[in-house]
Amino acid sequence: MSSKAQRQPVAITxxxxxxxxxWMILAAFPFLWTLWGSFKVEGDFFSKANWANALTGKLxxxxxxxxxxxxxxxxxxxxxxxxxxxxxxxxxxxxVVTISLTLGTLGGYALARSTYRYAFWxxxxxxxxxxxxxxxxxxxxxxxxxxxxxWGHTATTIIVLVAINQPFTLWMLHSFFxxxxxxxxxxxxxxxxxxxxxxxxxxxxxMWPGVITTGLFSFLLAYNDFxxxxxxLSRENQTMIPKVASFLGTTQTKGNVMFxxxxxxxxxxxxxxxxxxxxxxxxxxxxxxxVKG
Amino acid sequence: xxxxxxxxxxxxxxxxxxxxIFFPIVSVLVQSVHVDHEQVIxxxxxxxxxxxxxxxxxxxxxxxxLRAEHPLGQFAGFKTYTDRNHLAxxxxxxxxxxxxxxxxxxxxxxxxxxxxxxxxxxxxxxxxTPLVIVLGFVVAVAVNSAVKAIxxxxxxFSLLPMIITPLVGALILFWMVDARGVVGAxxxxxxxxxxxxxxxxxxLMWIMLMVxxxxxxxxxxxxxxxxxxxxxxxxxLEAARVDGANRWLQIRHVIIPHLLPLTTFIALMQLMDxxxxxxxxxxxxxxxxxxxxxxxxxxxxxxxxxxxSSAAATSVLTIIGVAILxxxxxxxxxxxFDRK
Numbered sequence: 001m002s003s004k005a006q007r008q009p010v011a012i013t014x015x016x017x018x019x020x021x022x023w024m025i026l027a028a029f030p031f032l033w034t035l036w037g038s039f040k041v042e043g044d045f046f047s048k049a050n051w052a053n054a055l056t057g058k059l060x061x062x063x064x065x066x067x068x069x070x071x072x073x074x075x076x077x078x079x080x081x082x083x084x085x086x087x088x089x090x091x092x093x094x095x096v097v098t099i100s101l102t103l104g105t106l107g108g109y110a111l112a113r114s115t116y117r118y119a120f121w122x123x124x125x126x127x128x129x130x131x132x133x134x135x136x137x138x139x140x141x142x143x144x145x146x147x148x149x150x151w152g153h154t155a156t157t158i159i160v161l162v163a164i165n166q167p168f169t170l171w172m173l174h175s176f177f178x179x180x181x182x183x184x185x186x187x188x189x190x191x192x193x194x195x196x197x198x199x200x201x202x203x204x205x206x207m208w209p210g211v212i213t214t215g216l217f218s219f220l221l222a223y224n225d226f227x228x229x230x231x232x233l234s235r236e237n238q239t240m241i242p243k244v245a246s247f248l249g250t251t252q253t254k255g256n257v258m259f260x261x262x263x264x265x266x267x268x269x270x271x272x273x274x275x276x277x278x279x280x281x282x283x284x285x286x287x288x289x290x291v292k293g
Numbered sequence: 294x295x296x297x298x299x300x301x302x303x304x305x306x307x308x309x310x311x312x313x314i315f316f317p318i319v320s321v322l323v324q325s326v327h328v329d330h331e332q333v334i335x336x337x338x339x340x341x342x343x344x345x346x347x348x349x350x351x352x353x354x355x356x357x358x359l360r361a362e363h364p365l366g367q368f369a370g371f372k373t374y375t376d377r378n379h380l381a382x383x384x385x386x387x388x389x390x391x392x393x394x395x396x397x398x399x400x401x402x403x404x405x406x407x408x409x410x411x412x413x414x415x416x417x418x419x420x421x422t423p424l425v426i427v428l429g430f431v432v433a434v435a436v437n438s439a440v441k442a443i444x445x446x447x448x449x450f451s452l453l454p455m456i457i458t459p460l461v462g463a464l465i466l467f468w469m470v471d472a473r474g475v476v477g478a479x480x481x482x483x484x485x486x487x488x489x490x491x492x493x494x495x496x497l498m499w500i501m502l503m504v505x506x507x508x509x510x511x512x513x514x515x516x517x518x519x520x521x522x523x524x525x526x527x528x529x530l531e532a533a534r535v536d537g538a539n540r541w542l543q544i545r546h547v548i549i550p551h552l553l554p555l556t557t558f559i560a561l562m563q564l565m566d567x568x569x570x571x572x573x574x575x576x577x578x579x580x581x582x583x584x585x586x587x588x589x590x591x592x593x594x595x596x597x598x599x600x601x602s603s604a605a606a607t608s609v610l611t612i613i614g615v616a617i618l619x620x621x622x623x624x625x626x627x628x629x630f631d632r633k
Contacts, residue, residue, distance in 0.1 A: 012438075012540065016435045016438050016439065019431060019432065019435040020432075020435050020436065020439060020447065023432050023435070023451065024447070024450055026454075026508065027450045027451055027453055027454050027508075027512070028450045028453065030465045030466060030469060031453060031457075031465065033465075033469065033475065034465050034468065034469075045468070046468070046471060046473035046474060047473055048473050051473075051474070051475045051478040051479075054475065102305075103305045103306040103309060104306065106302045106303070106305060106306065107302060107303045107305070107306035107307070109302060110294060110298070110299045110302030110303050111303065113294040113299075114294040114299050115294070116294075116296070116299070119299070120630055122303065122307075124623070124626060124627075126310070127619075128619065128623070129310055129314045129315075130565070131565045131615050131618075131619055132314065132318070132612065132615065133568070133569035133571070133586075133587050133611060133615070134569075135569070135571060135587045135590045135591055135594075135608075136317075136318075136321060136587075136590060136608035136611050136612055137313070137314060137317040137318070137321075138317075138590075138594065139317075139321055139324075139590050139593075139594055139601065139604040139605055139607075139608045140316070140317025140318060140319075140320040140321040140324070140605070140608070141313075141317055141320075142594060142599065142601060142604075143320065143324055143364070143365075143601050144320060147364055159309070159313065160313055162309055163309040163310055163312065163313030163314055164313070164314070166306050166309050166310050166314075167310065167314075170306060195294070195295070195298040195302075196298070196301075199302075220456065223458070224458040224459065224460075226458070226459070226460045226571075226572050226575070227571060227572075227587070227591065231591070231594055231595070241458055241460055241461070244460065244461065244464070245460060245575060248464075248576075248578075260464070261468070264461050264464055264465060267458060267461050268457060268458075268461060271456050271457060271458070272453070274456070275449060275452050275453065275456055276449070279445070279448065279449055279452065282452065282456070283448065283452075283516055283519075283520070286513065286516045286517060286520075287516060287517055287520035287521075
């Protein structure tokens with residue numbers, strides 16, 4: 001590749017550098033800006049006088065005496081109980097990921113191994129279900145959940161998120177299992193295993209790379225969801241994203257936008273770490289569906 | 294795989310989808326043709342020294358009993374669909390006959406909630422999707438020609454806008470374009486107008502929402518194309534070079550045809566995801582200027598008065614929209630499968 005890079009004309013090199021520089025600024029700058037600004041006071045983050053105040057922290061120095069302040073974080077995490085929302089998010093994400101992977105591996109394995117026509121129809125209907133906007137489904141849940149007193153509980157939301165997650169999980173795991181040679185489990189069955197024993201003893205030990213990748217995306221769906229969690233969870237069971245949205249309604253009047261800003265940074269941090277550690281798996285997962293058709 | 298073992302393997306997953314995706318769709322259909330019960334009115338005669346008077350009050354017990362007996366409400370047929378908040382058949386006809394130009398007609402239609410929502414949803418979907426495909430391709434080609442050592446960090450930063458929670462990502466951009474934020478200040482400077490505010494202008498708000506949409510989805514197209522570029526046949530590329538194809542011709546005749554199947558995939562995913570645009574409208578508090586179908590449902594469901602029937606009708610119309618969007622793909626998949 002380097003030999004090709006040397007051959008390319010200067011103009012194209014500059015064009016490439018230009019495109020990359022602009023794209024990097026677009027992709028990374030908003031995050032850095034907000035991270036930096038979250039340690040300032042509101043008057044600096046939204047500066048009427050001069051936008052550069054957000055960098056120098058002029059008002060932060062005069063209001064708090066230091067160049068940086070953790071007031072926003074204190075207000076959000078302690079005063080407004082963001083820790084509770086964070087804990088709720090941990091619970092929801094943990095259960096959504098475990099349950100959807102359990103259901104998904106079983107279903108995905110069967111879909112990959114079945115040669116009958118109905119397996120194709122099953123996958124196709126999963127694709128249609130994948131296209132349904134979650135909020136349309138929520139408007140189907142609400143009357144029933146109110147009727148049966150299921151509304152507001154964490155368990156209900158977990159099951160709903162698992163179900164909404166299933167079409168995607170099935171598609172992804174189905175394409176991973178297709179790549180595991182069928183001879184592997186078939187030979188185990190020739191040796192006298194039942195289908196489930198073959199799955200347990202032969203497939204489970206080799207399926208982890210695919211399961212981890214799928215798990216990352218299940219986690220993202222549960223973690224990032226707003227439509228379902230905001231409509232189905234009661235106030236004390238709220239996860240982080242609806243909590244951030246509720247800050248917007250109440251704190252703008254109180255002049256505590258910085259609570260929302262620090263909450264936003266707190267929500268972003270785990271995602272950044274996730275990309276940092278699992279970049280290869282995420283890239284692999286995104287392309288798995290496309291490249292293999 | 295035997296029928297029986299297939300059945301037991303997919304059962305849990307099928308049950309979850311049946312209960313929480315298929316049944317809600319049915320529930321939405323049923324709910325949309327029902328409306329709330331009217332309150333039961335009873336006439337009470339009260340007599341005093343000056344004679345008897347008849348007065349009407351709401352019979353709370355009877356209303357509650359009726360609601361408990363028929364929780365769905367009363368059957369209303371397509372009344373919810375044709376009312377002002379949805380297809381607005383009457384208003385449509387009235388506007389049609391009254392307005393004297395297309396411009397006027399369009400402006401009148403945008404005052405109707407459903408048409409306001411669907412026009413933004415469609416414009417968003419069909420502007421953002423092609424832009425995402427083009428920009429994703431450009432970034433992928435650029436990253437692919439960068440030195441290997443810096444590609445890892447480049448991909449890391451490129452992934453951020455897509456991985457970020459939509460609500461949170463939109464908020465971050467929104468705070469920056471605020472009139473007191475860094476981008477907002479830059480825009481005011483560039484436009485030479487110190488009062489310029491994205492929040493106050495409908496066209497600017499539409500553009501900003503679409504900018505967010507492109508920002509959020511470009512990484513997805515980029516990653517898929519980037520992976521596709523790794524599998525371009527180097528021999529074909531070499532042959533094209535020997536035949537005297539310049540860089541542009543190589544891209545045009547070797548790389549683009551190779552990536553075409555991926556484009557179908559990206560377009561399908563993007564059409565589905567952009568059609569449900571929702572979170573940025575909440576983050577930008579854009580509802581005065583732009584609403585989407587998902588936002589309209591959300592708005593009906595939230596608040597003090599939960600308008601379940603209205604939300605259900607919008608949901609059904611949204612599902613019909615999704616079906617229309619998906620139909621070319623489904624027909625094609627079905628034909629391909631039939632040929633096998």
